[in-house]
Structures are given as C-alpha cells and as structure tokens.
Amino acid sequence: MAKKIIPKIFWESKNLSIEDIQKKSRTEFFADLKQFGEDQNIPNISWICVNVLQFFLQLKKPKKVLEMGCANGFSSCIIADQLEKWDGELLTGDISEPSLESAKMNAKACNLGNIEFRFGNILETITQLDGPFDFIFIDAQKSWTHKFFIFAETLLSEDGIIVVDDTKKFPDKMKSFHNYIKREEDHWSFFTVPEPDDAIMVFTRKKKQ
Numbered sequence: 001m002a003k004k005i006i007p008k009i010f011w012e013s014k015n016l017s018i019e020d021i022q023k024k025s026r027t028e029f030f031a032d033l034k035q036f037g038e039d040q041n042i043p044n045i046s047w048i049c050v051n052v053l054q055f056f057l058q059l060k061k062p063k064k065v066l067e068m069g070c071a072n073g074f075s076s077c078i079i080a081d082q083l084e085k086w087d088g089e090l091l092t093g094d095i096s097e098p099s100l101e102s103a104k105m106n107a108k109a110c111n112l113g114n115i116e117f118r119f120g121n122i123l124e125t126i127t128q129l130d131g132p133f134d135f136i137f138i139d140a141q142k143s144w145t146h147k148f149f150i151f152a153e154t155l156l157s158e159d160g161i162i163v164v165d166d167t168k169k170f171p172d173k174m175k176s177f178h179n180y181i182k183r184e185e186d187h188w189s190f191f192t193v194p195e196p197d198d199a200i201m202v203f204t205r206k207k208k209q
C-alpha cells in the first residue's frame, strides 16, 4: 500500500500555489491554517487564545515579542499580524525542524516579514542579548513550562506581560509550573481565562512597594 504523505503545507493539500495563497485575505488564511491544524492534529492555539493574544497585544502594543514554541506558525502569524500595525517584531522558535520550516512557509504565505525564526531548544537559542521583551508567549513542551517561565522572567521588561497556554489540560505535566507560581505569587499578578477544556494564564509583575 502506498505510504500516505501528510502535507506539511495546507495549500499543497488543495493543489494551490503559494502565489494563490498570498492573494487571500489574512482572515481567510488564518481560518484555513487553523482548519488544517485541526485536520492534521497540530496543537495550534484555540480561537479563544487567539482572542486573548490579540486583546493583550492591542492593549500593550509591544515592540518586541518572544514566542516559545511556534509549531507550524499559526500563533506566530496571529501575533505578527498584530505587531505589524505598530512596527513590532516577533522572535520565535521550535525544536522541530519540519515544524519550523512550515512556520516559515506560512509566514511567507501571509506576507509577514516581522518574524525571526530560530531552530532548536528555545532555552539555548535565545539569550539575554535578545531581550528584554515586552510580551512573552509560552506554548512549548508542557512539562518544561516552569523552566520556560523562569527563563521568561529573566527576559521580560519591567512592565511586560507573560501569557501561558494550556495551563489546565495537562495537570501532571504542569504540576511543577503551578507549584512554582504558588511559591512566587508575591511577585506576580495573574488571572486565568477559562476555555471549555483548558485555560490560559496572563501574568504581570507586582509593583515593588
């Protein structure tokens, strides 16, 4: 039996070219990319998370954003689309090369030139010289979320925002993150945005008295 080739790029599954896709509106592109992710079981952010990111990006208008874990770039494109309005830039990365390559293609397909992609473990590919960031979105390996958060703290500007996805769905994997937050609650103001089967958490630093 012929091996099923899973298309990395959604327009290949529709026999379209990148030029065909570049003619589409971003709204249409995002809807197609999200649907492709659902069909291919790519763990892209939910539409609720899209709304949360867009809301806080518009509120804060950060110039420099860091994303940890881009997969095929759905959330990266959502973030960079907002940042483009005020000349902001996104630095993102992924430890999976095929995912990163498809993320680059997707950014190109929706004509976004304000994203820098780095391949590898984000804890190694990002350094202090890259910061500070006004906004950090954490959506990588769930069992390492506490490590990503501790790293994000060192890269965040004084009044920056950290958004963490999937804080409820994987209680075992997220245990050390929740324990860390409990210990650190004197330093952080945070709230949770509920989703039907998950949650997103938003953090800002508590002001020093």
Ligand SMILES: C[S@@+](CC[C@H](N)C(=O)[O-])C[C@H]1O[C@@H](n2cnc3c(N)ncnc32)[C@H](O)[C@@H]1O
Pocket: 043, 044, 045, 068, 069, 070, 071, 072, 073, 074, 075, 076, 093, 094, 095, 096, 099, 120, 121, 122, 123, 139, 140, 141
């Ligand atoms: C939930 S997916 C990201 C989904 C993406 N934010 C979106 O909504 O389109 C998590 C991604 O994190 C990547 N990842 C896991 N650990 C990582 C690490 N240490 N450094 C960089 N990427 C990592 C995985 O390869 C995976 O593609």
